Amino acid sequence: MAKKIPQINASSMADISFLLLIFFLVTTSMDVNQGLARRLPAPIPPDQKIEDKDINKRNLLVVKINSANQLMVQGQLMDVKQLREKAKEFIKNENDNAFMPKLVEEDFGAPIGVVRYTKDHVISVQNDVDTQYQAYLEVQNELVAAYNELREECAQKYFHKAYNELDEDQQKQIQKVYPQKISEAEPKNYGN
């Protein structure tokens, strides 16, 4: 007669390992690599003089952030929550307001066709040396959001699809209608 080997009750092992797996899944901190993507302008060659580009005043939206993180848009104090609407209004200029960027007619090809758009508008962000990073990023975020919303609207109107569902060429077409023009000046001291 064979010797009887005592057996360990392992029926709960699966449960235990499953619990352990879930425990480590929850506790591991995954560093998500997300961020606000921006593009810096190319450097100015040292021998080249910095010339003031002549931008028509109506084409310019000046956004200033001071050292106390207060926002000033076109000389008016503003809350950051209102910035998105203001920027959209400025970029679109639907009513051909004389104080907003000049509208230019251009053919963007099917299915968009001939559209009037603010070709030369520029949004200029100026911040103080002591501006908080969070405040600066919020402003950048709202401006990018304004462009994203306009592009989304455009995609829905002409392609009846969400912007990120379009193919690359179609996205480029829309980007031409709403070119992202956020300019950043060198930081200066705007009082305290």
Add this chain to the structure above:
Amino acid sequence: MKEVTYKVQFRNPQATELTKLEKKSLVRYIYVGTPTAEFRKQYGAETRIQLDDAFAETKEIGEYIINERSSMKESEQGLMTVSIKADKDTKMGVIADIKQELRRAYALKISYAATQRTSY
């Protein structure tokens, strides 16, 4: 998972219009924040920059970027992205200096690391 051991501490700012960084091998990081407790005695509590796993000066960024870029494949060098991981209370002066340095090194694709904001 972390890329390196942080010698500076930073709390991410919040934003909504975020994009994911695609290829990790093409991303280089610049950490900006105050030194962690163990380094505070040596380096003080002022905002510092960390490249890879060491403290660095703003001036060293250009060289670092150029070195890192030359270690990449030639076809991918133009796709390099620099992710700036800075504390939300950093003064813009520091960030502006970093940006100038990056411009000079032709690292024009940047990303401001942030977390998704759920509400105002």
